[in-house]
Amino acid sequence: MEMDIHSRQQVARALTIAGSDSGGGAGIQADLKTFQELGVYGMSAITAVTAQNTLGVQAVYPLSPDAVIQQIHAVGDDIGVDAVKTGMLFSSEIILAVAEAIRHFGWTKVVVDPVMVAKGGAVLLQEEAIRALTGKLLPLTAVVTPNIPEAEQLTGSSIRGKADKEEAARRLAGFGARYVIIKGGHDEGAEAVDLLFDGRYFTELAGKRIATGHTHGTGCTFSAALTAGLARGLEVESAMREAKAFIQAAIEDGIKIGGGRGPTNHWAFQRSRLPR
Ligand SMILES: Nc1ncnc2c1ncn2[C@@H]1O[C@H](COP(=O)(O)OP(=O)(O)O)[C@@H](O)[C@H]1O
Numbered sequence: 001m002e003m004d005i006h007s008r009q010q011v012a013r014a015l016t017i018a019g020s021d022s023g024g025g026a027g028i029q030a031d032l033k034t035f036q037e038l039g040v041y042g043m044s045a046i047t048a049v050t051a052q053n054t055l056g057v058q059a060v061y062p063l064s065p066d067a068v069i070q071q072i073h074a075v076g077d078d079i080g081v082d083a084v085k086t087g088m089l090f091s092s093e094i095i096l097a098v099a100e101a102i103r104h105f106g107w108t109k110v111v112v113d114p115v116m117v118a119k120g121g122a123v124l125l126q127e128e129a130i131r132a133l134t135g136k137l138l139p140l141t142a143v144v145t146p147n148i149p150e151a152e153q154l155t156g157s158s159i160r161g162k163a164d165k166e167e168a169a170r171r172l173a174g175f176g177a178r179y180v181i182i183k184g185g186h187d188e189g190a191e192a193v194d195l196l197f198d199g200r201y202f203t204e205l206a207g208k209r210i211a212t213g214h215t216h217g218t219g220c221t222f223s224a225a226l227t228a229g230l231a232r233g234l235e236v237e238s239a240m241r242e243a244k245a246f247i248q249a250a251i252e253d254g255i256k257i258g259g260g261r262g263p264t265n266h267w268a269f270q271r272s273r274l275p276r
């Protein structure tokens with residue numbers, strides 16, 4: 001096919017492999033909105049369809065591992081992927097299929113958000129799948145981004161303070177993840193502090209903790225912003241700083257819709273940069 005080279009723009013491409021949130025605040029929908037806001041071409045491979053809104057998850061319909069694989073190959077064979085993130089993976093079968101596909105394409109900018117339970121309590125990862133995640137996916141991972149309960153589940157030990165967090169990060173790096181970010185949203189204190197471990201050193205990134213009910217999809221949005229930065233060629237620490245600023249603005253400007261836990265505002269970060 002003839003192409004006018006002047007009309008073809010080079011663009012960073014990011015793929016999210018995650019669940020669909022019909023309510024639009026988390027999962028695939030949050031990821032694509034975030035990619036778009038950060039100037040990255042977004043693509044998706046859906047692992048499960050959820051019926052979900054601000055009140056919670058009403059139903060989960062996982063797709064077959066084959067359906068997930070076909071979506072990933074459709075994207076990888078034709079369009080190409082600069083960075084990829086995973087969110088809700090649901091079962092060990094899907095995790096094994098995703099790991100195989102990442103290996104097949106040789107993708108290295110791989111962000112794994114080890115989504116386990118929705119904020120309302122619904123199970124988004126079967127318990128027996130945790131072993132597949134640590135054993136098969138973390139060895140292929142550039143950055144794993146657990147919240148505190150997820151870091152506890154993945155390492156099998158409880159986190160009470162900073163020393164426990166650092167120990168958990170070391171263990172997660174031991175599974176093969178090159179960088180670990182333990183997010184502080186579930187902590188207490190005036191600041192939400194995220195801890196980055198690069199295999200040798202720890203770096204803390206703090207933001208003002210906002211008292212709000214609008215935290216649906218914060219983890220998805222943060223890891224998508226991180227993935228967008230990596231797709232554009234940022235180093236992990238710079239991408240993390242941008243992701244933290246993005247989620248901070250999105251939480252501060254949370255959208256007041258629905259009768260329960262509202263979504264964050266994916267537009268807030270760019271709006272804060274517009275000239276007044
Ligand atoms: N109330 C809050 N105020 C400010 N930042 C927050 C708040 N809650 C979460 N964050 C930030 O949002 C990101 C996602 O964290 P977290 O809520 O722990 O993830 P998850 O959605 O996976 O549970 C992190 O950068 C965290 O520091």
Ligand SMILES: Cc1ncc(COP(=O)(O)O)c(N)n1
Pocket residue numbers: 018019020021026027028050052087088115117118119120124215216217218219220
């Ligand atoms: C499809 C899907 N993926 C991820 C989450 C986690 O988001 P949160 O923990 O903010 O509810 C979710 N609720 N739904």
